[in-house]
Amino acid sequence: MAHASDGHSLEFKLPDLGEGLTEAEIVRWLVEVGDVVAVDQPVVEVETAKAMVEVPCPYGGVVTARFGEEGTELPVGAPLVTVAVGGTAADGPARASGTGTGTGNSTGTGEAPAAGPSAAEKKPEGSGNVLVGYGTSEAPARRRRVRPERRVATGASGRANGRVRDAGRTTGPAVPAAEPVDGPVPVISPLVRRLARQHDLDLRELAGSGPDGLILRADVEYALRAAAAQGGRTADQEAGTAGALPAAAPSDGTRVPLRGVRxxxxxxxxxxxxxxxxxxxxxxxxxxxxxxxxxxxxxxxxxxxxxxxxxxxxxxxxxxxxxxxxxxxxxxxxxxxxxxxxxxxxxxxxxxxxxxxxxxxxxxxxxxxxxxxxxxxxxxxxxxxxxxxxxxxxxxxxxxxxxxxxxxxxxxxxxxxxxxxxxxxxxxxxxxxxxxxxxxxxxxxxxxxxxxxxxxxxxxxxxxxxxxxxxxxxxxxxxx
Incomplete structure (x- = not known):
């Protein structure tokens, strides 16, 4: 477990990022729990209603906790990280206990969760990924997300277009687990990430049609339509078997939150x-x-x-x-x-x-x-x-x-x-x-x-x- 040596922990809160800005969305974490950071080193990339910015931490030491997962919106003044000032990373697997984000450290005490032999074997609360592959050096490699076997909805073209949960059931044929992916999935904007999150769509299962595989809003909407169509066919088949009336058609239109830049x-x-x-x-x-x-x-x-x-x-x-x-x-x-x-x-x-x-x-x-x-x-x-x-x-x-x-x-x-x-x-x-x-x-x-x-x-x-x-x-x- 990362700890401070003859030091103390300081909590770094989301600073005021400009005129009238009261909140920011976490786009990408730049550090892990257990990383040693220098003064003014960027620790997180956030998006406000104005721009995407990297936020530097004014403290130097060992990161002992992070607050908020990628995609989470935090108000100005909310805790971002705690840093053991003057500390050094302990020997051994420094981050086998997870990242301390969100519910992993909801008390805000700044203490890293205790490491255990089975910590890397179970999923953190609220997470859909298993966290494995932590290094043991002073600056270990970033965590890797390994997906368990997923089920994806397939459109008429046969293209895999993600997964939408429906009362605990998944639709479409099963596909093998993909290779481990580091870091967040590249999307055209946080709106796309939020849209996928609202519909429980796994962005890692999509093939982006933008430059270098960038996932566009059209990709997410296509996946949702394909999954809805597949789900509708399955529901009709079940209803026909049971002799029930066909399910009512879903309401038309897509709701887009007026958040961020828009x-x-x-x-x-x-x-x-x-x-x-x-x-x-x-x-x-x-x-x-x-x-x-x-x-x-x-x-x-x-x-x-x-x-x-x-x-x-x-x-x-x-x-x-x-x-x-x-x-x-x-x-x-x-x-x-x-x-x-x-x-x-x-x-x-x-x-x-x-x-x-x-x-x-x-x-x-x-x-x-x-x-x-x-x-x-x-x-x-x-x-x-x-x-x-x-x-x-x-x-x-x-x-x-x-x-x-x-x-x-x-x-x-x-x-x-x-x-x-x-x-x-x-x-x-x-x-x-x-x-x-x-x-x-x-x-x-x-x-x-x-x-x-x-x-x-x-x-x-x-x-x-x-x-x-x-x-x-x-x-x-x-x-x-």
Whole structure:
């Protein structure tokens, strides 16, 4: 059993991970009971409503207990691990007693469960896997999960699609036990893991259709439908044998919990709709010259300039002329707070849902710096590595919904901001240019604004200035 040598145990609790975040879901444990950890070493990977983050432990020593299994949601302030500070791992099988997660150490005393000769032979309470293969060195190998023989439901294609328990019975033919698998099963998002857990579906029995075998939501839903169909056929056969009436068809629809990123987005948009009296104005603009200017910039050598960076530069110039739109409303004080700097949010669609990373001090950046920062934040968003600080504190949002192939939109303002510029797709259209009909690159621009901070004249002036800069990029030279 792991213990401390001339030390004492300290309990590390889930810290506050950012503005308004009250809970986090355990995605993956990075340490085992008995591991020796250093100060500030990450011990667990969690997902909040904002991002996926690794949580470092401020103590160094031996991990004596863990609280919560993968997939468990914990509130801020709940215990994560206990660490024997100043301790060292004992000789012998340090973790033959399990991991001390959840019910394995519900008292919160920080003491590791006692090891016994049969500890590795029985399943921990609430676990569907047998824990074997613990090492004996100071940093033993991670535990391996070995599945007993499972039964899986098989669809029409013959593909194995998991297992759903039905009153203690399993359906479908038995399959041999698979090879041991280390670590959590790779899934596209925690929503997929939660959906499988709610239906008691073993993700380790699925063959993911995503890159590198990544399990997608469609894979889980396919497995559940196949299992339900198999279960329905079995129930009909039993009912026919007994002379009973056929079972009623299950209710239609799938319930998806509004939690995680989707839940946070829902809460924020609902608050925006309740509190902000918004209005939208829009204008079509000839973006031909802007596109030519970008082509000339990129032909001159050096880092490539993105179109969204040029639009962001136009936004910051417009906000300097119309500072009312770079503000927020304090309803309790009944004050409009005009902000000094522009922290520009931009909407980014990811596999985990819509997120809005924030480019800090966008007003002080040139086109090259904006391009680099947009690229960095977009990559981090898609990988789920954005920190809470990179997702909060925006003062104005740029929404490039043209990437979805649409011309216009009336988006909901990102609370507590006061405005959002929307940019549609840039497409060739007939346009009167210099008195003649021509084919030009046309874009629709829209401004959704909080009517409390300004009237239509200010909003229209802002949008017209943006359109002028798009049509005649030289206008920007006045503000550089």
């Amino acid at each position: 839940g946070a987005v829902a809460d924020k948009l609902s608050r925006s709709r309740r509190e902000i009296p918004d209005a939208t104005c829009w204008v079509d603009a000839d973006a031909t010259e802007l596109m030519r200017a970008r082509t000339a910039m990129n032909a001159a050598g050096g880092p490539k300039i993105s179109l969204v960076a040029l639009l962001a530069r136009i936004c910051t110039a417009a906000l300097a002329r119309f500072p009312e739109l770079n503000s927020t409303v304090d309803p309790e004080a009944r004050e409009i707070v005009r902000l000094d700097g522009v922290h520009l949010g931009f909407a980014a669609q990811t596999d985990r849902g819509l997120v809005v990373p924030v480019v800090r001090d966008a007003h002080a950046r040139d086109a090259e710096s904006l391009t680099a920062e947009f690229a960095r934040l977009t990559e981090a968003a898609r990988a789920g590595r954005l920190t809470p600080g990179e997702l909060t504190g925006g003062t104005f949002t740029l929404n490039n919904y043209g990437v979805f192939g649409v011309d216009g939109s009336t988006p909901i303002i990102n609370h507590p901001e006061a405005a959002m510029l929307g940019v549609g797709r840039i497409v060739p259209k007939p346009w009167v240019h210099e008195g003649e009909l021509a084919v030009r690159q046309v874009v629709q621009l829209s401004l959704t604004f909080d009517h409390r901070v300004c009237d239509g004249g200010t909003a229209g002036g802002f949008l017209r200035y943006v359109a002028d800069c798009v049509e005649q990029p030289a206008v920007l030279l006045r503000t550089l």
